Amino acid sequence: xxLSIDHRTVYRFTAPQSRLVQMLRMTPENSHDQTVARxxxxxxxxxxxxxxxxxxxxxxxxxxxxxxxADIEIAVRGEVxxxxxxxxxxxxxxxxxxxxxxxxxxxxxxxxxxxxFAAEVTAGAEGPVGMLHRLNRxxxxxxxxxxxxxxxGLSAAEAFARPAxxxxxxxxIFAVAARSLDIPARYVSGYSIVEGSLRPTPHGWAxxxxxxxxxxxxxxxxxxxxxxxxxxxxxxxDASGAAPxxxxxxxxxxxxxxxxxxxxxxx
Amino acid sequence: xxxxPAFDEIMGMDGDTPPRLPLAALGxxxxxxxxxxxxxxxxxxxxxxRQLGITFAVYGDTDTRERIIPFDIVPRVxxxxxxxxxxxxxxxxxxAINAFLDDIYGERRILKEGVxxxxxxxxxxxxxxxxAGMRPPHGIWAHICGIDLVRTGPDAFFVLEDNARTPxxxxxxxxxxxAMVRLxxxxxREYRVEPVDSYPDRLLETMKSVAPRGGxxxxxxxxxxxxxxxxxxxxxxxLADSMGIELVExxxxxxxxxxxxxxxxxxxxxxxxxxxxxxxxxxxxxxxxADSMLGVPGLIAxxxxxxxxxxxxxxxxxxxDKAIYSYMPEIVRFYSGGEAKLPNVExxxxxxxQALQYVLDHLDEVVVKxxxxxxxxxxxxxxxxxxxxxxxxRRALIAEPHRYIAQPTLALSTVxxxxxxxxxxxxxxxxxxxxxGSKGVQVVPGGLTRVALKExxxxxxxxxxxxxxxxxxxxxxGQRQTQSMGGMTQSQGFGA
Numbered sequence: 001x002x003l004s005i006d007h008r009t010v011y012r013f014t015a016p017q018s019r020l021v022q023m024l025r026m027t028p029e030n031s032h033d034q035t036v037a038r039x040x041x042x043x044x045x046x047x048x049x050x051x052x053x054x055x056x057x058x059x060x061x062x063x064x065x066x067x068x069x070a071d072i073e074i075a076v077r078g079e080v081x082x083x084x085x086x087x088x089x090x091x092x093x094x095x096x097x098x099x100x101x102x103x104x105x106x107x108x109x110x111x112x113x114x115x116x117f118a119a120e121v122t123a124g125a126e127g128p129v130g131m132l133h134r135l136n137r138x139x140x141x142x143x144x145x146x147x148x149x150x151x152x153g154l155s156a157a158e159a160f161a162r163p164a165x166x167x168x169x170x171x172x173i174f175a176v177a178a179r180s181l182d183i184p185a186r187y188v189s190g191y192s193i194v195e196g197s198l199r200p201t202p203h204g205w206a207x208x209x210x211x212x213x214x215x216x217x218x219x220x221x222x223x224x225x226x227x228x229x230x231x232x233x234x235x236x237x238d239a240s241g242a243a244p245x246x247x248x249x250x251x252x253x254x255x256x257x258x259x260x261x262x263x264x265x266x267x
Numbered sequence: 268x269x270x271x272p273a274f275d276e277i278m279g280m281d282g283d284t285p286p287r288l289p290l291a292a293l294g295x296x297x298x299x300x301x302x303x304x305x306x307x308x309x310x311x312x313x314x315x316x317r318q319l320g321i322t323f324a325v326y327g328d329t330d331t332r333e334r335i336i337p338f339d340i341v342p343r344v345x346x347x348x349x350x351x352x353x354x355x356x357x358x359x360x361x362x363a364i365n366a367f368l369d370d371i372y373g374e375r376r377i378l379k380e381g382v383x384x385x386x387x388x389x390x391x392x393x394x395x396x397x398x399a400g401m402r403p404p405h406g407i408w409a410h411i412c413g414i415d416l417v418r419t420g421p422d423a424f425f426v427l428e429d430n431a432r433t434p435x436x437x438x439x440x441x442x443x444x445x446a447m448v449r450l451x452x453x454x455x456r457e458y459r460v461e462p463v464d465s466y467p468d469r470l471l472e473t474m475k476s477v478a479p480r481g482g483x484x485x486x487x488x489x490x491x492x493x494x495x496x497x498x499x500x501x502x503x504x505x506l507a508d509s510m511g512i513e514l515v516e517x518x519x520x521x522x523x524x525x526x527x528x529x530x531x532x533x534x535x536x537x538x539x540x541x542x543x544x545x546x547x548x549x550x551x552x553x554x555x556x557a558d559s560m561l562g563v564p565g566l567i568a569x570x571x572x573x574x575x576x577x578x579x580x581x582x583x584x585x586x587x588d589k590a591i592y593s594y595m596p597e598i599v600r601f602y603s604g605g606e607a608k609l610p611n612v613e614x615x616x617x618x619x620x621q622a623l624q625y626v627l628d629h630l631d632e633v634v635v636k637x638x639x640x641x642x643x644x645x646x647x648x649x650x651x652x653x654x655x656x657x658x659x660x661r662r663a664l665i666a667e668p669h670r671y672i673a674q675p676t677l678a679l680s681t682v683x684x685x686x687x688x689x690x691x692x693x694x695x696x697x698x699x700x701x702x703x704g705s706k707g708v709q710v711v712p713g714g715l716t717r718v719a720l721k722e723x724x725x726x727x728x729x730x731x732x733x734x735x736x737x738x739x740x741x742x743x744x745g746q747r748q749t750q751s752m753g754g755m756t757q758s759q760g761f762g763a
Contacts, residue, residue: 007417021565050572053571055397055398066523099385100390103390240557248553
């Protein structure tokens with residue numbers, strides 16, 4: 001499938017900023033089932049950009065801009081060719097052993113309620129892949145999808161107690177649940193056409209590591225593994241580690257974030 | 268406790284025997300100098316420390332109140348051959364620590380070859396995946412190590428703890444020496460003591476040697492402090508001052524184009540080497556804690572790009588973690604190809620069921636430590652603990668055994684110390700400082716001796732009633748006398 005992506009992030013500041021440093025994880029990379037045909041990142045102010053990698057091996061772009069900056073628009077445009085993979089991730093640069101992804105983080109803490117849920121819904125399932133698919137479906141059925149922007153600082157444990165969850169919360173809960181079963185799991189950020197979505201949003205899902213198969217994607221928003229409609233960009237222990245933008249600004253005032261993403265199948 | 272036979276470093280194996288032969292003159296000095304005179308000198312030194320505002324916290328000490336650490340006037344002395352042997356062990360250990368860090372964030376050979384259990388590293392919060400795959404300039408991670416040692420006999424040294432993050436206390440080594448030179452000049456006439464006042468020069472040389480390649484003029488080095496609220500702020504400013512480099516806070520540094528710059532009145536100056544006294548968590552809000560106000564946004568990107576050296580490197584906590592400590596003999600063997608010259612204290616890993624059972628059966632004999640604690644907190648000293656404390660620890664151990672290790676209570680060496688009742692043996696430990704630059708490893712001939720001022724106490728932490736002493740390293744025969752007397756106090760600008 002040929003996916004065309006147009007992702008604009010606009011930060012507006014109530015007072016001009018004298019300096020801006022941002023770390024962007026917005027660059028997808030080639031894998032067996034994903035070929036980046038065209039990709040560019042543009043900003044609407046005078047800025048320096050430097051490419052590098054974070055500790056998880058994700059491609060990052062450092063953005064340095066001198067003020068005064070009242071607002072900044074980061075426009076990401078590109079085309080990616082994807083193929084059907086049943087969610088199995090192949091040909092991706094892996095720098096850390098899977099066991100690292102058993103650890104808890106602030107957003108994905110160990111949680112007895114999630115662990116109990118994971119044990120219950122996977123009971124009797126055959127093998128880890130069977131267990132993970134059951135877990136994925138069970139999460140999909142349990143939560144109504146909340147399409148609002150994720151509440152900042154909400155942990156998987158807190159999200160689990162609510163009736164509705166965002167894609168980020170669901171992926172976090174999935175990771176905590178899988179880790180409680182001793183299966184390494186991580187958060188993936190990227191772009192996706194989610195079924196029934198009225199307004200396109202950047203998407204997040206989970207990956208779990210299965211012996212002999214490697215990393216496999218699971219999207220609790222759909223209850224299935226991500227398919228050709230997804231572009232994989234970054235992976236980390238939780239959403240903050242894979243965030244498209246980690247930013248720091250120097251100046252007074254508040255910031256307002258406006259994200260518009262169009263992910264569509266090109267003709 | 269007091270009955271346990273302990274090796275006294277000056278008086279020998281039993282406090283009543285004559286002093287060890289090379290230290291006879293020191294023994295005589297102790298016998299001939301009236302206690303009142305010793306006390307007067309000690310008080311003079313402490314008054315100076317108070318005026319200078321020296322406050323200091325051993326790594327992990329969470330108490331930030333302004334406080335001086337008691338100073339004891341009786342020095343602790345290492346003979347030249349003892350020191351030479353000790354140094355070999357220290358160099359080997361620090362080389363292994365550097366090799367371990369380079370491996371664990373790189374190839375991870377030590378895990379692939381099954382020398383260490385994988386989960387011990389990969390599941391350890393001190394292993395920072397955020398910086399995996401990044402390599403510091405010249406491949407050096409632990410530029411400044413403080414290796415905490417205890418001694419039980421003339422040649423029996425054991426490593427109690429490695430400090431590979433930001434070991435503090437070096438200002439005490441320097442100030443204690445300065446006080447001793449001023450207050451007890453006769454000792455320096457009697458003994459040829461290795462000078463320690465070159466430490467700032469050695470540190471600066473070490474910093475410059477690890478500057479990323481390709482600098483046109485000389486590398487620019489700075490000390491990064493969390494600020495004057497930090498309990499070790501005195502040491503930060505003292506070190507910057509004595510090295511003649513800038514002391515900066517995060518707000519003074521900016522990262523642009525993957526390079527680190529310092530704001531000055533004359534404009535931006537590019538920075539090559541940062542001696543940071545800020546913990547990893549607060550180093551760069553884009554990579555570690557996002558709420559950090561102490562960090563420099565983009566610093567890790569500059570580091571990853573190889574444009575700045577961070578001293579010590581981020582991620583080092585995995586090398587001095589207490590859970591890793593018990594594997595240090597294996598780690599040293601793996602990287603050096605030989606047995607560790609400096610042994611560990613025997614350690615029971617409570618994560619192992621058999622070890623846990625042994626510890627639970629001997630709680631009144633052992634020292635139990637929290638794997639993730641420091642500064643003498645979260646610690647049980649069995650022989651001196653109350654029944655209540657022992658029962659509290661028993662419950663904690665059963666609930667979370669993986670969080671604890673235990674060690675035998677050692678008969679720590681003693682050094683005569685000026686107590687209220689006069690000179691009396693007190694237990695000591697020792698933190699030598701080891702510097703690693705691109706030209707090799709060097710052990711600073713001296714260090715921080717901490718002394719448990721309470722009779723019989725084995726806890727030397729400053730937060731728990733510990734004090735400090737000067738540590739003399741005697742020169743080998745034939746070495747030239749270079750210790751400057753008297754006038755030396757002016758050389759560092761802190762003359763009385």
